[in-house]
Every structure is written in structure tokens, then in C-alpha cells.
Amino acid sequence: MLTSVNTMERPIAPSEFRAHSAVYREATSQTGKPNVSSTTKDWTAHIIAIRDKQDQVAFADLFAHFAPRVKGFLMKSGADASLAEECTQEVMATLWRKAHMFDPARASVATWIFTIARNKKIDALRKMRRPEPEDLPWGPEAEPDQADAIGLRQETEQLADAIKQLPDKQRKLIEQAYFGDLSHSEIAEITGLPLGTIKSRIRLALDRLRHAMN
Amino acid sequence: MINHHLTPELMMAYSAGTLPEAFALVVATHVSMCDGCRAEIDSFDAVGGCMVEDARAAALSVDSLEATMRLIAQGPATTKQMPRLSSGTLPSPLQDYVGGDLDAIKWRSIGMGVKQAILPTSSDATARLLYIPAGSAVPDHGHRGTELTLVLQGAFSDDEDRFARGDVEVANEDLQHTPVADIGMDCICLAATDAPLKFNAFIPRLAQRFLRI
Ligand SMILES: [Zn+2]
Numbered sequence: 001m002l003t004s005v006n007t008m009e010r011p012i013a014p015s016e017f018r019a020h021s022a023v024y025r026e027a028t029s030q031t032g033k034p035n036v037s038s039t040t041k042d043w044t045a046h047i048i049a050i051r052d053k054q055d056q057v058a059f060a061d062l063f064a065h066f067a068p069r070v071k072g073f074l075m076k077s078g079a080d081a082s083l084a085e086e087c088t089q090e091v092m093a094t095l096w097r098k099a100h101m102f103d104p105a106r107a108s109v110a111t112w113i114f115t116i117a118r119n120k121k122i123d124a125l126r127k128m129r130r131p132e133p134e135d136l137p138w139g140p141e142a143e144p145d146q147a148d149a150i151g152l153r154q155e156t157e158q159l160a161d162a163i164k165q166l167p168d169k170q171r172k173l174i175e176q177a178y179f180g181d182l183s184h185s186e187i188a189e190i191t192g193l194p195l196g197t198i199k200s201r202i203r204l205a206l207d208r209l210r211h212a213m214n
Numbered sequence: 215m216i217n218h219h220l221t222p223e224l225m226m227a228y229s230a231g232t233l234p235e236a237f238a239l240v241v242a243t244h245v246s247m248c249d250g251c252r253a254e255i256d257s258f259d260a261v262g263g264c265m266v267e268d269a270r271a272a273a274l275s276v277d278s279l280e281a282t283m284r285l286i287a288q289g290p291a292t293t294k295q296m297p298r299l300s301s302g303t304l305p306s307p308l309q310d311y312v313g314g315d316l317d318a319i320k321w322r323s324i325g326m327g328v329k330q331a332i333l334p335t336s337s338d339a340t341a342r343l344l345y346i347p348a349g350s351a352v353p354d355h356g357h358r359g360t361e362l363t364l365v366l367q368g369a370f371s372d373d374e375d376r377f378a379r380g381d382v383e384v385a386n387e388d389l390q391h392t393p394v395a396d397i398g399m400d401c402i403c404l405a406a407t408d409a410p411l412k413f414n415a416f417i418p419r420l421a422q423r424f425l426r427i
Contacts, residue, residue: 093289108263134306180231182232187222206252
């Protein structure tokens with residue numbers, strides 16, 4: 001069962017983050033260098049800790065890893081540095097508030113953060129509404145299946161590796177599609193994205209969820 | 215049973231957040247009825263996750279984390295929301311634009327029993343609901359850009375195929391077609407275009423002025 005999230009119990013003391021400033025500096029000092037991370041870390045436990053315990057230490061860890069990347073992503077999508085900084089803070093605050101919505105059977109933490117950042121981009125940069133699909137029904141049975149979550153994590157890692165191994169030209173096209181330079185007809189030129197296995201995995205998780213609700 | 219789905223390029227562009235709002239509305243409405251395309255869009259989101267993971271890290275402002283914690287402290291308390299689920303004919307993303315289900319649509323007649331309602335979206339493309347009486351035809355037209363048509367009630371057929379509830383037809387420049395609604399039930403569709411249609415006959419061209427397409 002999904003645990004409901006309590007409001008924060010006490011005010012935040014900035015001093016609590018200082019212990020983490022080393023990690024924090026390490027991430028921000030990477031400016032200008034592409035990140036080469038072959039083994040991606042699983043951040044699910046951090047989200048659960050934020051969801052269940054409002055864990056600020058876990059949040060500071062996540063922040064150190066993802067906030068500079070989100071900001072880089074938004075700047076590459078056309079935001080200037082100050083707008084990107086503002087949006088990044090809002091994206092990370094949304095992550096805290098919506099931690100109870102995270103579903104590890106359908107998305108990795110990086111994927112989930114991407115969707116929050118993308119929605120922020122549509123709102124702040126393109127200045128339009130984003131129509132979202134109807135929610136999936138949920139209930140006590142909807143707690144994600146552990147095996148689904150593990151399977152999804154493996155598929156996500158394989159996808160990341162496969163994308164890294166694509167020819168340069170093709171990978172650049174995909175980047176362009178996500179950073180907002182390609183129209184949907186130009187996207188039709190992109191081939192070779194190996195989505196079959198991750199798609200079947202997610203489809204299975206959706207079927208299980210629907211089944212649990214009937 | 216849905217037989218006609220979204221194209222991969224539409225799903226990828228929806229995931230990337232680069233579609234015109236009118237097209238995104240068609241995608242979100244179809245996905246509300248189709249778990250296959252929902253799973254595929256989730257997969258494209260996973261590609262987006264890889265892009266974020268590999269993005270060049272940008273330097274944050276010095277007090278970035280503290281400022282974010284202040285935002286969190288000032289912001290609304292987290293409350294669990296009820297899922298957005300539609301019990302009517304229109305899936306919830308469409309209900310958000312209409313302001314309710316079928317009975318809330320503000321139809322305007324465009325002649326020969328055909329009615330339309332234009333939905334408020336960004337101006338790079340137009341979304342409208344079309345009401346085609348059972349057995350009637352939509353004027354013969356070709357396309358300059360892309361036209362997406364999603365069936366919400368009833369069914370229509372054109373030279374290509376038959377489309378029923380949940381089916382999407384993706385029409386490009388090379389398609390010249392005359393959709394005809396099935397006998398038996400009035401057909402309601404959501405249609406989105408990113409360029410004005412080219413009608414072939416004199417009367418439809420006149421209708422085009424009323425259609426604002
Ligand atoms: Zn579909």
C-alpha cells in the first residue's frame with residue numbers, strides 16, 4: 001500500500017546539508033565535461049526515504065547528482081542560465097512533493113525526473129499546457145510488484161548502454177529530438193532505438209495493474 | 215479493440231515535449247484508451263531519462279540546494295490526489311478542454327448536419343471536435359500538413375480503412391480522402407491539423423471559411 005506523505009514536521013535547518021557539500025561540489029565541478037557513467041546508480045531507495053520520512057539527507061544526495069544535469073538539460077533546450085536555475089529548483093521541489101507518485105515498475109528515477117523537467121520546459125519555455133493521459137486506476141493493490149521494478153531497472157540499464165553504442169550521428173539526432181530541435185516528421189528519420197524489451201516490460205506491469213483493479 | 219495506433223515519431227515527440235498542443239491532446243486522449251501506446255511512450259520517456267543522465271552538468275548557483283529547500287518549505291503540503299478517471303465518453307484529458315463530457319460540448323453547425331467545436335490550444339495547430347451524422351460524409355479534402363483524427367464515438371470509413379472508437383488516422387500530404395460515418399450511430403471525432411486543409415469542391419471551400427481550418 002502506498003504510504004501517504006505527511007507534511008513536513010519541522011522547519012529545515014540549512015546546516016543539515018553542510019555534511020553533504022563535498023558531494024555537492026564534486027557534481028557541480030563537472031561542468032563542461034560529459035558524464036560517463038556506465039553503471040547507473042539506483043536512486044529508488046532515496047525517493048522512498050523522501051516519501052516516507054521526508055529524508056533531507058537522501059534529498060541532498062539526489063540533488064547533487066540530478067540538479068546539475070537537469071539544469072544542463074534545460075540550458076541545452078534553450079533556457080538561459082538564470083531561468084534554468086529557477087526551473088531546476090522548481091523541478092527538484094516537485095520531486096519532493098510528488099515522491100508518492102513515483103512508480104519504480106514504470107520508470108527509473110532518472111526517467112521520472114526527466115518527465116518533471118520536460119513538463120517544466122513546456123510550461124516555462126514553450127508557455128503552453130501539456131495534456132496528460134488519464135491516470136491509471138490505483139488502490140491498495142497497486143503497490144508496484146518488486147519483480148517488475150527490478151526488471152524495469154535492468155531494461156533501463158540495457159537501453160542506456162544501447163544508446164551509448166549507437167553511431168554518433170544517430171545519437172546526436174536523438175539528443176536533438178529531446179532538446180527540442182526536431183519536428184515529429186524529422187523524428188521519423190530516427191531508427192535503431194531498441195525499445196522492444198522495455199516496452200514489453202512496462203506493458204506487463206500495466207496489465208498486472210489493470211488486472212489487480214478488476 | 216483498437217486497430218490504428220499512434221506513429222513512433224508522434225509518441226517520441228510527445229515524450230520529448232515538442233508537439234503542438236493540439237497534437238499532444240490527440241496523443242494523450244488515445245493513450246487514455248490504449249495501454250500499448252502508453253507503454254511505448256513510457257519507453258520513450260526512458261530514452262529521455264538517459265538523455266538527462268548523460269546531460270552535461272551545469273554549475274548551480276551557490277545556494278541552490280538551500281533555495282530549493284526554502285521552496286519546499288513554502289510550498290503547498292503534499293496531499294495524495296485521487297486519480298483522474300473518466301466515467302463518460304470523453305477521456306479525462308479531453309474533458310479538461312471541453313469542461314465536461316459530451317453534453318458540455320458547445321457545437322456549432324457547419325452545414326449538412328455536420329457540427330464542430332474548436333478547442334482552446336496553442337496556435338501552432340488546431341484541435342476540434344467533429345460531429346458527423348450517421349451515414350454522412352466529411353467534404354473531400356487533401357492535406358498540406360499532418361491531420362490526426364481520433365474516433366470517440368461511432369465509426370467512419372475512408373478509401374483506406376475503417377476507424378472506430380480509439381482508432382487514430384494519421385493523414386499526410388499524399389492522402390486524399392473522403393471519410394464517411396457508419397450508418398447506425400453518429401460519429402464524434404477529435405481532429406488536429408497543423409496546416410489548413412485543401413478542399414476540392416466549391417461548396418466545401420465555402421465551408422472551409424466556417425470551419426476555420
Ligand atoms: Zn495505441
